[in-house]
Amino acid sequence: MAEQKQDERIPTVIADDLHIVYRVNGAKSGKGSATAALSRILKRGEERGVRKVHAVRGVSFVAYRGEAIGLIGSNGSGKSTLLRAIAGLLPAEQGKVYTDGQPSLLGVNAALMNDLTGERNVILGGLAMGMSREEIKERYQDIVDFSGINEKGDFITLPMRTYSSGMAARLRFSIAAAKDHDVLMIDEALATGDRKFQKRSEDRIRELRKEAGTVFLVSHNNKSIRDTCNRVLWLERGELRMDGPTDEVLKEYEKFTGK
Numbered sequence: 001m002a003e004q005k006q007d008e009r010i011p012t013v014i015a016d017d018l019h020i021v022y023r024v025n026g027a028k029s030g031k032g033s034a035t036a037a038l039s040r041i042l043k044r045g046e047e048r049g050v051r052k053v054h055a056v057r058g059v060s061f062v063a064y065r066g067e068a069i070g071l072i073g074s075n076g077s078g079k080s081t082l083l084r085a086i087a088g089l090l091p092a093e094q095g096k097v098y099t100d101g102q103p104s105l106l107g108v109n110a111a112l113m114n115d116l117t118g119e120r121n122v123i124l125g126g127l128a129m130g131m132s133r134e135e136i137k138e139r140y141q142d143i144v145d146f147s148g149i150n151e152k153g154d155f156i157t158l159p160m161r162t163y164s165s166g167m168a169a170r171l172r173f174s175i176a177a178a179k180d181h182d183v184l185m186i187d188e189a190l191a192t193g194d195r196k197f198q199k200r201s202e203d204r205i206r207e208l209r210k211e212a213g214t215v216f217l218v219s220h221n222n223k224s225i226r227d228t229c230n231r232v233l234w235l236e237r238g239e240l241r242m243d244g245p246t247d248e249v250l251k252e253y254e255k256f257t258g259k
Contacts, residue, residue: 010100012183012214013063013086017095020056020078020085020238055081057238058095063183068205068215070229070246072222072253078238079218083185086216101182104129106172118149118156118163118171125175139178146204147174148197170197177204184208185216202228222250222259 056078063069071079084090086097087105112121122143126136147170149155149163160168176184186205205215205228219225225232225246232249234242242249 010065010212011062011098012065012100013061013103014098015059015061015082015086015095016098018056018059018082018085018092018097019054019094020081020090021093022053022055022081024051024053054093055238056085056235059235059238059240060095061233061240061243063214063216065212065214066209067231068209068217068229070225070232070249071216071218071235072220072225072232072249073235073241074257077235079235080187081238082235083187083216083218086183087185099183102130103183103185104176104179104181105185106176106187112160112168112172112175114161115159117159118144121160121171122156122175125172126178129176129179131179135179143171143174143178146177146200147171173201177201177208180211181208181213181215183214183216185218187218198224222254226250 059078059082071082073079081090083105085092086099087103088097088099089105112125116124122140123133123136126139126143127133131139144150144156147167149167149171155163155167160171163171173186176186202224205217208215215228217225217229229246232242232244232246232253233240234249234253242252
C-alpha cells in the first residue's frame with residue numbers, strides 16, 4: 001500500500017545538474033595594469049569584454065504535485081535565478097529543467113503596466129496567465145478584495161504608477177492567486193503588506209497545494225516559510241546546500257546565519 005502511494009507522487013519540476021551563467025558586457029578591464037594583462041591571458045578564447053557570473057551551480061532536485069517549497073539563502077545565492085530558469089526565461093549553460101504543465105512566475109507572467117489603471121491591469125494580467133475574459137469578469141471583484149488596495153480609497157481606478165510598491169505587489173499576487181496553477185513561483189511577494197494580507201496569501205498557497213499545484217516561495221521571512229512550506233531548498237553561492245523538511249532545513253540555516 002505504501003508503494004502505491006509513493007507511485008502516486010507526480011513530478012512537476014525536475015532540475016538535473018542545472019548550471020546558469022550570466023554574461024555581463026562591458027566589464028572594466030583596467031587596460032594598463034599587470035592584473036588586467038594576466039586576466040586577458042587567462043581568459044584568452046572567451047568573449048572579449050564579457051564577464052561570466054556562474055549564478056546556479058549543478059543544482060538537482062525533483063518537485064512534486066501538492067508541494068509548497070521554500071527557497072532560502074543569502075542575497076545573491078541564486079534563488080531568483082533558479083525560478084527564472086524554471087519559468088523558461090533563462091537558458092541552461094549545462095544540465096536540464098523539465099516541467100509538467102505551465103510554470104507561472106509571479107510578477108513576470110502577470111506583467112503589469114504603470115500607465116494603465118489597476119482595473120485594466122487585472123484584465124491584462126489575467127489574460128497573460130491564460131484566463132478567458134469571462135473568467136476574469138467572474139473573479140474581478142474577488143481579486144480586488146483580496147489585494148486590499150481599495151480599503152483606503154478607489155485606487156483600482158487609478159494608474160499603477162500612483163501605487164506604492166507594496167500595493168503593486170499585493171495586486172500582482174492577487175491576480176496570480178485567482179487562477180489554479182500547475183507550478184506557481186512567488187518571489188518575495190509575501191514580504192509586502194500587513195499581517196492580514198500575509199495571512200490571506202498563506203491560506204491561498206495552501207489551497208493551491210490542495211488543488212495539486214506546486215508552489216515555490218522565495219522569502220527572507222522564515223515564519224512565512226514555516227507557515228506555508230512543507231519542504232525547503234537552501235542555496236548558497238549558487239549551490240544547493242540542503243534539501244529537506246522545512247523545520248530541519250530552517251534549523252540548520254538559522255545556525256548558519258546566527259538568527
